[in-house]
Amino acid sequence: MPKRVDHRERRALIADALMRVAAEQGLEAVSLRHVAAAAEVSPGMVQHYFRTRDEMMVFALAVVRERNEARIRRAVEALGATPAPRALLRAMLAELLPLDEDRRADGRVALAFLAYTAVRPAVAAALYDETAALLTFVAGQIAAGSPLVAAGRVDPERAAVGLLAVMEGLGIYVLGGHYPPETALAALDAHLDLIFGPEPPPGAVSRDGSGRRRPARR
Amino acid sequence: MPKRVDHRERRALIADALMRVAAEQGLEAVSLRHVAAAAEVSPGMVQHYFRTRDEMMVFALAVVRERNEARIRRAVEALGATPAPRALLRAMLAELLPLDEDRRADGRVALAFLAYTAVRPAVAAALYDETAALLTFVAGQIAAGSPLVAAGRVDPERAAVGLLAVMEGLGIYVLGGHYPPETALAALDAHLDLIFGPEPPPGAVSRDGSGRRRPARR
DNA sequence: CTTTTTCCAATACAACTGCAATGTAAAACG
DNA sequence: CGTTTTACATTGCAGTTGTATTGGAAAAAG
Structure with a gap:
């Protein structure tokens, strides 16, 4: 050889x-x-x-996915063991937003691939699994962490779909320059407020490390 | 001549x-x-x-924007005068989702332009105004229609950002084939449920024609 | 009629594209 | 040692791209 x-x-x-x-x-x-x-x-x-060029594209798409996955893993592991569901989701989704230049660059590529796969259904299938896995994970966290679920006011799966959509949409708006990063984060927190309901009455112990409930305006 | x-x-x-x-x-x-x-x-x-080709692109982008605007106008006007804010938003946003083949086609083009403008900041500016206008309109509807606003539990502007992001994100997922249209609609309704709060107690008159609160599963 | 101006068709051209084919160097194996 | 297999470099080719140019047809104006 x-x-x-x-x-x-x-x-x-x-x-x-x-x-x-x-x-x-x-x-x-x-x-x-x-x-x-x-x-x-x-x-x-x-x-x-x-x-072939297509081979290169497929590989690049896999790279994009891996980077995202790695980001998620890092963000989750940084929280230590048994983090509160809300804090976990917040850290995870915030990590996926294009908030610094590195993530912006990756985000632009991911967006380009979104458009790319939109006209190439064969390639698009590679993305289904990722979304599905993320979805059931998010739904699980919501089911475990939101008191509104037991009250029947929140359906975990539907809320998970909405939450992921918020993340995706915010990412696109930030990439397009329509919103500054802070606005996107504020909207994400506001949405988490909606899903996880109002803060527990005073006296209860809050283990939620991230979600101050009324962050400063803008 | x-x-x-x-x-x-x-x-x-x-x-x-x-x-x-x-x-x-x-x-x-x-x-x-x-x-x-x-x-x-x-x-x-x-x-x-x-x-030049760029001239063609710019014109096409304008066409996409016009079509969206026309869709919104049609959907709103179809509701008659003084519609309930929630029904209005629901009709508007649902109209913007790629739920049939026509809208899917337009959506693919819009998505392509999103990626296109992401690397051409000069062209992207044309989209700011549209988002900004839509945003203040949505925020106004939320402020006018959601009891949670008066309760201080919902910030209209932040909620509007989130709501538009949900729409955008759902559109992308549907375009990518990750969700069927019904799932997207269900998630949209669930999100509106969150923003507009629980239904008024029995006996109150509901003028909301669209949002049944617990649509059949899937 | 002639003139003038617009509409469009056809062609030319340089730059680029993906891809195939060919050539060369080097390292492991026998 | 030589042989063989891998790793690349170079070149070539057919096709497509955007754009400029040229030319002609047709209609309104005089």
Whole structure:
């Protein structure tokens, strides 16, 4: 056997360059030569690891998903064991919002892929599982943490759909520059207020570390 | 003066073809020749009315905005005079969701433009005003219609941001095929339930024609 | 009629695209 | 050592892109 290189490392290097190109100029600018230039390698090398452009796209989409997953995991683990459901959800969803430049860049790519998969149903299927998994997790947290569920005022699954939609929508508005990050966070907290109901009466012990109930205006 | 044709009509014809191309194959497939073929005219004619591709894009973006605006207007006017705020919002937002094939097609184009403008900040500014106007309108309806506002449990502006985000996010999930339309509608209704609070006690007259509180599961 | 102005068609061109084919260097194996 | 297999680099090619240019047809104005 001849010269051996770490295949995964090379692909990661290229995918990284691809992400930069896509974040800066959009997915339509992702071409063999552009990516090669961004990665500072020869076009031939890119072609060696990705025989076709579609192959590159599929891999890049997987990278986007992995990054999101890693973000979620990190945010959740940072909370320690047995965090309060509301704090958990808040940390998780806030982590997925494009609140700094890194996440903005990833968000632009993710948005581009959303549009990309909208006209390529075959590729879109790769995203179903992620959403479904996230959905049942969020629904579980709501069911476990919101007193309004027992009162029959909140349906966990429907609320989870809405909560994820809020996150997604806020992300898009922030990416588009319609809202500043603080507004998005405020809206997210307000929505969590709605789902988890008013604060318990004074005297009760609150284990919720995140949700001050009336943050300063704007 | 020579041969005279209706300039606006021609541009509308071309824009219509452009929308079809964009809806079926994505914005990146929108080229002079593709659009010309879809409109069944010569490429030269397209070039005569849109000297550059960017000019075409800008016009198409305006078309998308106009269609949305027209949809909103129609939905609102269909409710007659002085509709209940909640019913008004529900009709408006439901109209903006991609629930049938026409709206799905428009939605795909709108989504593509979202990604498009995300890497072209100059063009994105055209969308600010629309969101801002919609936002203040929605906030006003919430302030006028939700008893929770007076109780200090709901901040109209924040709730409006969240409500629009829910709509946007649900639209994206539906477009991506993650949820069927009914799930999106159910989540929208559930969210309106949260904002507008529980139904008034029996005996009070409800003028809300749309929001049954517990629609059948799935 | 002629002139003038608009509408549009056709063509040309340089730049780019994805992809295939070919060539070369080097490292592991026998 | 040589052989073989992998890793890349280079080049070529057909197709598409946006845009400029050119030319002609047709209609209104004189």
